[in-house]
Amino acid sequence: MKVAIIGGGLTGLSAAYYMGKAFPNWDIHVLESSNRWGGKVQTKRRDGYVVEVGPDSYLARKTSMTDLVQELGLGDTLVRNATGESYIYHQGQMKPIPGGSIIGIPTEFLPFAMSSLLSWSGKLRAGLDIFKKPYPGNEDMSIDAFFRYHLGDELVNLLIEPLLSGIYGGDLKRLSLLGTFPEFRQLEQKHGNLVKGMMAMQGMRKQSGAVTEGQFAQLTGGLESLVDALVEQMPKNVSLHTSTEVLEASYTDKLYTVQTQNGTDSYDRLVITTPPKAYEKFFVGDKKFEDLRHMEQSSCAIVIMSLPKSAFTKPLQGTGFVITRSTETPLTACTYISSKWPQTTPQDKVVLRVFLGKPTDSTVDTHSEEELCELALSEIRNILKFTGNPEWIEVVRLQKSMPQYEVGHKERVATLMDHAQEHYPGLALIGTPFKGVGMPDGIKQAYELVEAWKEETKEVVPMDTHTESVHAGATPMHGHTTGLEKVPETYEGWFSLHANYSINFEKWRSWSGEQQIEVLQSFKAFIGNLETAHEAHTSSYAMYQINGHKGDIMFWFLQPSLQDLNEVELTLKKLPIFSVLQPESSFVSVIEVSNYVKSPKDHPKVQARLYPKIPRLACMCFYPMAKQRNLTDNWYMLDRQSRGSMMRSHGQIGKKYEDTIKEFTTGAFGMDDWEWGITLMSDDPIQFKKIVNEMRFDEVSARFGIFGPFTIGTILDMDGIDHLFS
Numbered sequence: 001m002k003v004a005i006i007g008g009g010l011t012g013l014s015a016a017y018y019m020g021k022a023f024p025n026w027d028i029h030v031l032e033s034s035n036r037w038g039g040k041v042q043t044k045r046r047d048g049y050v051v052e053v054g055p056d057s058y059l060a061r062k063t064s065m066t067d068l069v070q071e072l073g074l075g076d077t078l079v080r081n082a083t084g085e086s087y088i089y090h091q092g093q094m095k096p097i098p099g100g101s102i103i104g105i106p107t108e109f110l111p112f113a114m115s116s117l118l119s120w121s122g123k124l125r126a127g128l129d130i131f132k133k134p135y136p137g138n139e140d141m142s143i144d145a146f147f148r149y150h151l152g153d154e155l156v157n158l159l160i161e162p163l164l165s166g167i168y169g170g171d172l173k174r175l176s177l178l179g180t181f182p183e184f185r186q187l188e189q190k191h192g193n194l195v196k197g198m199m200a201m202q203g204m205r206k207q208s209g210a211v212t213e214g215q216f217a218q219l220t221g222g223l224e225s226l227v228d229a230l231v232e233q234m235p236k237n238v239s240l241h242t243s244t245e246v247l248e249a250s251y252t253d254k255l256y257t258v259q260t261q262n263g264t265d266s267y268d269r270l271v272i273t274t275p276p277k278a279y280e281k282f283f284v285g286d287k288k289f290e291d292l293r294h295m296e297q298s299s300c301a302i303v304i305m306s307l308p309k310s311a312f313t314k315p316l317q318g319t320g321f322v323i324t325r326s327t328e329t330p331l332t333a334c335t336y337i338s339s340k341w342p343q344t345t346p347q348d349k350v351v352l353r354v355f356l357g358k359p360t361d362s363t364v365d366t367h368s369e370e371e372l373c374e375l376a377l378s379e380i381r382n383i384l385k386f387t388g389n390p391e392w393i394e395v396v397r398l399q400k401s402m403p404q405y406e407v408g409h410k411e412r413v414a415t416l417m418d419h420a421q422e423h424y425p426g427l428a429l430i431g432t433p434f435k436g437v438g439m440p441d442g443i444k445q446a447y448e449l450v451e452a453w454k455e456e457t458k459e460v461v462p463m464d465t466h467t468e469s470v471h472a473g474a475t476p477m478h479g480h481t482t483g484l485e486k487v488p489e490t491y492e493g494w495f496s497l498h499a500n501y502s503i504n505f506e507k508w509r510s511w512s513g514e515q516q517i518e519v520l521q522s523f524k525a526f527i528g529n530l531e532t533a534h535e536a537h538t539s540s541y542a543m544y545q546i547n548g549h550k551g552d553i554m555f556w557f558l559q560p561s562l563q564d565l566n567e568v569e570l571t572l573k574k575l576p577i578f579s580v581l582q583p584e585s586s587f588v589s590v591i592e593v594s595n596y597v598k599s600p601k602d603h604p605k606v607q608a609r610l611y612p613k614i615p616r617l618a619c620m621c622f623y624p625m626a627k628q629r630n631l632t633d634n635w636y637m638l639d640r641q642s643r644g645s646m647m648r649s650h651g652q653i654g655k656k657y658e659d660t661i662k663e664f665t666t667g668a669f670g671m672d673d674w675e676w677g678i679t680l681m682s683d684d685p686i687q688f689k690k691i692v693n694e695m696r697f698d699e700v701s702a703r704f705g706i707f708g709p710f711t712i713g714t715i716l717d718m719d720g721i722d723h724l725f726s
Contacts (some may be wrong), residue, residue, distance in 0.1 A: 008032025009039025011442030020235030043222030104159030493610025
């Protein structure tokens with residue numbers, strides 16, 4: 001197997017390292033256009049200084065980078081940042097960021113209330129989030145819209161915007177929440193609103209001790225020491241090529257053709273780790289890559305300067321500050337490197353790392369490096385009031401270097417990945433344009449790619465000879481494995497309960513009209529609470545009136561945890577109406593997506609299947625099922641390739657009906673008597689007959705499927721409840 005990796009930054013080198021170790025027989029080539037490795041990671045050492053001219057650290061909670069550092073033997077060089085107050089510079093005044101806040105979001109009452117940064121009206125508006133419901137709808141939204149909804153304009157303008165816009169170097173009004181900080185959406189949905197979720201998260205961090213140490217990590221030898229270690233310890237089957245610019249990449253006849261200034265070569269697999277603009281040279285003519293080729297990228301400049309401590313009339317407070325967008329300066333932030341990373345600087349010096357490049361400001365693109373140095377020095381001198389000139393100054397201009405994850409980013413990436421999977425077998429797209437712009441994000445993508453390829457190409461490990469046949473004298477059927485395989489992975493989502501009840505109408509009719517009204521009112525209040533959570537997409541539910549003698553009413557509850565499922569069921573049992581409901585059957589399971597899909601769990605389509613909002617279609621069909629396990633036809637004795645091939649064929653039948661039927665699969669291994677539950681929904685019940693009939697002729701169902709009892713019914717709403725109990 002011959003593989004090319006385009007791009008020799010940290011992502012490309014990590015991919016080569018992991019791949020070389022996982023596949024020692026593969027011939028792997030890394031193609032880097034510049035004359036050095038590491039991309040934006042670059043460390044300069046001078047006169048006792050360790051100067052990062054690229055990123056200066058990484059978020060320690062993103063452990064993929066720490067894992068790689070440890071694996072390469074650099075664990076002893078890891079250091080955390082010195083902690084201290086950070087500040088906001090707004091309209092000429094330096095104000096401390098409220099204690100206990102996380103990226104400006106309050107998690108403790110007293111420090112927030114005592115802060116001089118916000119007005120009382122701004123504090124009150126932010127505090128009202130405790131009564132807010134989750135952001136409406138299920139679609140992606142801008143970071144700006146999400147936080148203004150929860151915390152109000154003032155807190156966003158003075159805290160959220162300056163703190164977050166610097167991470168992605170973009171306009172929060174255009175940046176995608178789900179593409180950048182999906183954890184905030186998850187927190188508000190889990191806890192009911194954002195502030196409650198952040199308070200819960202902060203409480204967990206305090207219990208673990210995470211709050212007491214710095215949140216960023218560095219290496220005493222500089223971040224480039226990680227790049228050096230990767231190059232030095234690269235497996236022998238990996239060839240490294242610098243000054244090798246890729247001029248064109250294409251796919252024909254099941255091979256990838258890569259043309260460089262040094263010649264043309266063909267590869268079985270291709271990994272691309274480059275910025276978006278480079279895709280103008282890849283797969284020319286394929287319009288599915290157009291969104292990527294034209295992806296917006298922002299610019300910034302970093303000016304680093306050293307001054308003697310004597311240049312400052314008083315010691316600098318904290319580790320740096322960020323600047324509000326409305327403050328009239330092209331600067332966005334300043335880090336006191338000598339305070340944040342004291343090991344990088346002589347004790348009698350102060351090193352400032354000054355950032356330029358506000359959204360919509362063209363200063364970085366229109367000024368020369370010399371002009372940027374002069375501008376940064378003038379502006380930071382005006383803010384910090386130091387005297388004299390820097391002993392040395394470094395500038396790095398990063399033009400069009402930060403991909404902008406605009407609203408809809410995850411969906412666009414998912415669409416492109418689906419296209420690549422279907423039309424470009426063996427192609428992997430990783431790096432900053434896709435799933436995170438930080439160094440750990442690229443390393444994680446590289447690691448996950450290699451793990452996926454290991455799973456895809458995994459060979460079966462033979463069993464002992466005396467267990468090779470399924471029974472004495474038997475010959476394993478075609479597709480059977482005589483070895484042990486790793487159990488296929490599945491993704492799990494919400495917990496599920498299908499519960500069927502008959503109604504004791506004789507007892508119901510024995511109640512007075514007044515009693516019936518009271519009972520229905522409490523039942524409707526219960527349903528109303530479920531509906532509110534359903535609309536907020538913190539859980540989901542549906543009710544159906546059952547046809548036939550398997551019951552009168554079915555509840556389908558979807559909840560985040562088994563405890564939540566128990567709570568809903570217990571609440572129902574405590575209602576007066578439960579005394580006329582007689583249990584007929586139930587099925588406990590969890591929403592499941594198998595990895596035959598070959599998409600990551602955070603793929604939007606996978607997320608939609610794991611955490612569905614049950615559609616209100618007219619009809620429902622539910623049945624449990626299992627897979628055959630006898631001596632001649634045993635699904636679990638098939639090798640992965642055979643199962644995967646049959647499941648893909650099986651799935652093609654389902655795709656024929658995707659416009660008329662919605663299907664949900666729940667797994668019940670260890671939870672109920674059957675292995676899976678299948679729930680079908682449609683406005684036309686004849687579609688149920690058609691798809692089940694066609695599936696029975698498919699090998700997966702005809703040969704290996706065992707079907708349980710079918711239940712069919714129609715959707716039940718509030719009006720339907722009145723009619724049912726009338």
